[in-house]
Structures are given as C-alpha cells and as structure tokens.
Amino acid sequence: xxxxxxxxxxxxxxxxxxxxxxxxxxxxxxxxxxxxxxxxxxxxxxxxxxxxxxxxxxxxxxxxxxxxxxxxxxxxxxxxxxxxxxxxxxxxxxxxxxxxxxxxxxxxxxxxxxxxxxxxxxxxxxxxxxxxxxxxxxxxxxxxxxxxxxxxxxxxxxxxxxxxxxxxxxxxxxxxxxxxxxxxxxxxxxxxxxxxxxxxxxxxxxxxxxxxxxxxxxxxxxxxxxxxxxxxxxxxxxxxxxxxxxxxxxxxxxxxxxxxxxxxxxxxxxxxxxxxxxxxxxxxxxxxxxxxxxxxxxxxxxxxxxxxx
Numbered sequence: 001x002x003x004x005x006x007x008x009x010x011x012x013x014x015x016x017x018x019x020x021x022x023x024x025x026x027x028x029x030x031x032x033x034x035x036x037x038x039x040x041x042x043x044x045x046x047x048x049x050x051x052x053x054x055x056x057x058x059x060x061x062x063x064x065x066x067x068x069x070x071x072x073x074x075x076x077x078x079x080x081x082x083x084x085x086x087x088x089x090x091x092x093x094x095x096x097x098x099x100x101x102x103x104x105x106x107x108x109x110x111x112x113x114x115x116x117x118x119x120x121x122x123x124x125x126x127x128x129x130x131x132x133x134x135x136x137x138x139x140x141x142x143x144x145x146x147x148x149x150x151x152x153x154x155x156x157x158x159x160x161x162x163x164x165x166x167x168x169x170x171x172x173x174x175x176x177x178x179x180x181x182x183x184x185x186x187x188x189x190x191x192x193x194x195x196x197x198x199x200x201x202x203x204x205x206x207x208x209x210x211x212x213x214x215x216x217x218x219x220x221x222x223x224x225x226x227x228x229x230x231x232x233x234x235x236x237x238x239x240x241x242x243x244x245x246x247x248x249x250x251x252x253x254x255x256x257x258x259x260x261x262x263x264x265x266x267x268x269x270x271x272x273x274x275x276x277x278x279x280x281x282x283x284x285x286x287x288x289x290x291x292x293x294x295x296x297x298x299x300x301x302x303x304x305x306x307x308x309x
Contacts (some may be wrong), residue, residue: 001026001028001029002007003103004195005026005121006022006025006026006029006076006123006192007024007025007026007029007123007130008014008023008024008026009022009023009024010022010024012233013260015276016212017285020129021129022122022129022130023123023129023130023131024130025123025128025130025131025132029120030131030132032060032120033120033121033131033132033133034132034133036117036120036121036132036133037132037133037135037136040133040137040204041063041136043106043107044056044136044140046076047106049158052106054106054143055144056139056285057143057146057147057150057160057162058139058142058143058146058162058163058164059138059141059161059162059163059164060135060162060164060166061135061136061138061164061172062139064187066196066293066296066297067163067225067226067227068227068233068293068294068297068298069226069297070161070162070163070166070168070224070225071224071227071229071233072229072233073159073161073170074159074161074168074170074222074224074229075229075230075231075232075233076229076230076231076232077159077170077171077172077218077222078171078172078173078174078217078218078225079170079171079172079173079176079215079216079217079218080168080169080170080214080215080216080222080229081168081169081170081180081191081207081213081214081215082166082167082174082212082213082214082215082216082223082224083166083167083168083193083212083213084165084166084167084209084212084213085165085166085167085201085205085206085207085208085209086165086208086209087205087207088138088164088165088206089126089127089128089129089134089138090126090127091126091205091206091207092122092126092127092134092137092138092141093122093125093126094118094119094122094125095118096109096125096141096205096256097117097122097127097137097171098114098115098117098118098140099114100114100140100141101113101114101117101118102114104173106138116122120133121133121134121137132235135164138164141205142204142206145162145200145201145205145206146160147160148200148203148204149162149167149197149200149201151262152179152180152196152197152200153169156169156171156177156179157171157173158170158171158173158180159171163225165194166224166225168224168225169181176215177192177194179195179196179197180193180194180196180197181193181197181215182215183192189217191213192210192213192301193208193210193213218230223236223270227294233294233297234294235290235291235295236295239287239290241285241292242258242259242287243287243288243291246258246278246284246287247284247288250284255277256277256278256284257275257276257277258275258276258278258283259273259275259276260273260274260275260276261275280301
C-alpha cells in the first residue's frame, strides 16, 4: 500500500485554541496497529508482574487509569504545578521507536523485528495521533522520563503524575521547590520551569511548552487535566453550565449550539467566541458521558462516602 493511502488526515480544535492534526490509519492498517498495541499491553503486564520493580507512573492510555485517577493524587494541595510537553507524539521519531525496542532490556529485540514494529507504528517519521499503538509506545518510551521525575519529586517532597503530555507536580510545603519552578523575575505572577527540571526533561528527549506552565495556589481554582482538585476531583462549573444549556436548547427547540474560539470558525480572527450549531447528537452524548465518568468513578465515590461517614 502506498504511504499516501495509509492514513486519512484531518484537524480537530484544541481546547486551548488552535488545531490538532489527526492521522487516522485506514481500516487494514488500524487492525494491524491494534493487534500490535494489544501485544505490547500484554508484554507490559508481564514485565510489571515479573518482579523487576518496573511501575507505571502514567495515567493516560493505561488500563484502569484516567484523567480522574491522574487528578486525584493532586487534590487538596497547597501548590499544583502544571506543565505541558511540546509536540509530544512527533517527538517519537522512527529511530527513537526502533532504538527503544532494540536497547530496552525488557524487550531487546533483534534489529529486523524492531524495524518492522517502527514501520507499523510510525508515519512521516513520527508516532501519529490517531494510531491505536501510539499511546502504548509513547508510554513505554516515556517511562524513562517518568522514573527520573518521580525521583526528583520525592526528593523535593512533591507528588508527580503524567497524563500523555500533561505533567503535574503538587505539594503541601510552605514554599514551592525552586528546582521545579520559580517566579519570573520581571513578572512575579508568571512562573518558569527550574533549570534542574528543565535539564531532566530535555535529557529524556522532550521539550517544555513554556506558554502552558502555570502554578496554582490553594485558595484559587486548581485544575489538573481539566478537573477541579481543590477539595475533591470534580467537573468545572462552566462545563456543567455548557452541558445544561445544550440539553435545554435540544429539548426545547430540537437543536443546540456550542461556543467555539473564533479563529477555528472559517479562519475568522475575532476575540469573542462564536456560536456553532451542533450537528451530531454524539457530541452531547460525549459531554454527558464525561460528566457521568467523573461522578461515577470510584475515586469520586470514595470521597463522597468518606464525607457522609
């Protein structure tokens, strides 16, 4: 199959603005990638049960983990630091994927097998967003980063977690460790990553998106992977309001609208968001399913039971 026919590319809006390119494999390739992903998940389970001490610290694309489990480890903290890894999936190029399966002691595959895996997984010299095997491979390779940052977090008496390209540190110390982040000298309200943390991230093959670094204090709204964590893991109020308004419109007039950043609507550069009609009921179903997932998660229910007791 010619490379140009292996994927269908399209853009979806990011929550923070801009567009994210999705490269979706055609059905035949997707089936092959899904089978590869299943094999790698089985391998990962066997590695973690083998007594080697390997433990996953990632919450994205992991079984029995989600944005809820990721957020729950940071609830009710004095400080919550969020940072974003820039160009996460594109940072895993063909050579990096192939080299991992050759050099990693748990796999140690021969070069031919590792090359075939990289050929199945990569597109345009990177792990494509939209492939079933990109998530598990990114977590396997990203484990080195997780291990280094967990050790650093423990040394600084902080809690660490990662969900895909979102990294979070939190602590109840009176002063946030400057090795992790410190206020910008000319702009105290802005924070920048500490040199030691920056060095560990770069040495692991990643880059920080400095525009998305933020430190959230107790007494202000603290958000981790889109969920509130001030006292318990919960949905943001504006998300509720959006869902309620969309459902009200749908039940009242048979259709509904949602607000979109103006620069995502016809390329128009307007500051105010634009109302766009929702074309498929599945979009509302997804919003309601997200709320149900958070509210019905054992982490959230456990908190509710503790309060009642």
